[in-house]
Amino acid sequence: MQEIGKTEIWLRKHCPVYNSATKHPFILSIRDGTVESHSFKTWLAQDYLFVREFVPFVASVLIKACKESDVSDDVEVILGGIASLNDELSWFKKEAKKWDIQLSEVVPQKENKDYCRLLGGLMSSDVGYTVALTAFWAIEVVYQESFASCVEEGSKTPVELKETCERWGNEGFGQYCQSLQKMVDRRLLKASDEEVKKAEVVFLSIVEHEVEFWNMSSGN
Numbered sequence: 156m157q158e159i160g161k162t163e164i165w166l167r168k169h170c171p172v173y174n175s176a177t178k179h180p181f182i183l184s185i186r187d188g189t190v191e192s193h194s195f196k197t198w199l200a201q202d203y204l205f206v207r208e209f210v211p212f213v214a215s216v217l218i219k220a221c222k223e224s225d226v227s228d229d230v231e232v233i234l235g236g237i238a239s240l241n242d243e244l245s246w247f248k249k250e251a252k253k254w255d256i257q258l259s260e261v262v263p264q265k266e267n268k269d270y271c272r273l274l275g276g277l278m279s280s281d282v283g284y285t286v287a288l289t290a291f292w293a294i295e296v297v298y299q300e301s302f303a304s305c306v307e308e309g310s311k312t313p314v315e316l317k318e319t320c321e322r323w324g325n326e327g328f329g330q331y332c333q334s335l336q337k338m339v340d341r342r343l344l345k346a347s348d349e350e351v352k353k354a355e356v357v358f359l360s361i362v363e364h365e366v367e368f369w370n371m372s373s374g375n
């Protein structure tokens with residue numbers, strides 16, 4: 156029988172806050188087709204700025220992975236993630252045009268800045284690979300689970316938002332998140348108690364920032 160990983164234990168232990176991120180009113184409003192276009196546009200514009208800051212963060216995780224001798228496969232998964240982010244930034248520009256958003260004029264809101272500040276801190280060389288990788292996984296899995304719920308059977312996502320939801324809700328992205336989760340669990344098995352605790356704190360902090368990020372989108 157396979158042992159249950161630390162990440163699964165955290166997901167169960169912190170289920171209420173995790174669910175408040177993945178089943179946020181903003182996501183539910185996409186899923187049931189009642190989302191306001193200005194909310195969606197706020198999210199799109201702010202998320203573009205976020206993803207631009209996310210790229211150097213993921214690059215910092217890649218560098219940490221490269222410096223560990225036992226994680227050659229991790230490097231490939233992370234590099235794949237960076238490659239998709241290249242695509243993603245082009246997609247944001249295309250999507251912004253469709254919604255008449257001038258990306259050069261978008262100003263980051265407080266919640267976005269706070270989140271990016273957290274990412275900046277995690278880029279420090281004082282933060283170990285295991286903790287940084289945990290943050291990376293948490294960031295990806297919240298989007299994956301949220302948007303997957305908008306494309307599943309029975310969802311009433313408006314047709315013009317389907318492509319957005321598919322971007323993070325598709326099966327390939329789900330598999331990628333599972334790979335990241337396995338990588339995190341493997342690292343946590345060998346980590347000190349102190350490191351495991353740090354990783355859990357960072358996991359929670361990411362989830363809370365994701366909730367704030369959705370709040371920003373639906374509250375405007």
Ligand SMILES: Cc1ncc(CNC=O)c(N)n1
Pocket residue numbers: 202205206209243294295298365368
């Ligand atoms: C705020 C936030 N969290 C996670 C993601 C998903 N990762 C890359 O796209 C995202 N785009 N934005």
